[in-house]
Amino acid sequence: MTDVTTLAALNSDHSKSNSSKSKLSGDLDSFLSLLTAQLKNQDPLSPMDSTEFTNQLVQFSGVEQAINTNTNLESLIGLTQASIGATAVGYIGKEVQAESATMPLQDGQAKYTYTLPKDASKCLVVIKDSTGAVVKTEQGQLKAGTYHMTWDGKNGYGEQLDDGAYTLEVQATDTDGKTIEKIYTTVFGKVTAVANDGDDVMIAAGPVLFGMSYIVSVRDYTAPTPPAPETDPDATPDTGETGSEGDGTDTAGDTSGTAETETNG
Structure with missing residues (x-):
């Protein structure tokens, strides 16, 4: 699934306004019926004072206008959220940076930043899984500042999670x-994925959800570089000798590639 957009919550809000409007209409009808009955049965020699009824009609009118205003505001909010949702769909496939302490491990890699507001004497970065168990602990930086870190998805035993x-x-x-x-x-x-829960447009990065208001930046996604294959330190070096019938050249033993080393936070 790449896109999930639901307007159920918005329709619920509109239903609340419509319900309030229907109830007000019923109350007004009952009031007018009562007023008509009282006017028909009033004493001609002592007619009723119409001031109170007029004030109540004015109050009914004010409430009706407030409900109509609320309905219009809900419609405007719905249109705004739909517009934000349409914009958010364009984020699918891109990389976002969000204010959060929950990070997605995707393709065996996760990236994060942390900001120390002051110098520290001790700093530990602790990573926990969905059950709350600690899977990785790293020494953090001590100087005040913002640090961009990359986690290779391995636990403290070097096992890929x-x-x-x-x-x-x-x-x-x-x-x-x-x-x-x-x-x-x-x-x-x-x-x-992108979802609309009626209160906020949600951005999904795998199993992790971010509210649109927490998105800091959006950029093109770059897939993680696969780690270089490990070299067996006990392997016997290939000298390239192939015997008397060979030409002395062995291309299979070429180890000129250089492994890229990345320091993870």
Whole structure:
């Protein structure tokens, strides 16, 4: 599924306005019936004072106008959300950066940032799975600033974990030994779906949902570079010798490629 858009919540809001309007109409009809009956049966020598009835009619009119205004506002909100949703559909397949502590592991890789508001004496980056179990703990930076990090999806034992939602937690202590509160974090993810729940347009990056209001940036998605194959340190080097009948050249032993090393936060 690449796009999920629902207007059920919006229709529910419109139903509430229509219900209020119908109830007001019924109350007004009852009021007018009562007023007509009282006027028909009033004493001609002592007619009723019409001031009170007039005031009540004015109140009914004011309530009706308020309901109509509310209905128009709901329609305007619905159109605005539909427009935002249409724009958000264009995000599918792109990479978004969002304010969140829940990050998606996609294609075996996750990216995130964290910002230290002040220098720290200790800093740990803890990654937890969907059950709350700690799967990775890394030493964080100590200087104040924003740090862009990449996680290769491996746990503390070097085992590759399944793609999914993981929680990011940055634990830091300042130079006075006090806990640093409100460490700002953002995560990156490839948009796979868009949904409208009636209150906000939601962006899905795999199993992780972000509200549109939390999106920081949008960019073209770049697939992660696969890791270079590991070289067996105990393997016997190939000297290229092929025997008396060969030409002395062996292209199968060419190891001129250079592995790219990436330091993960």
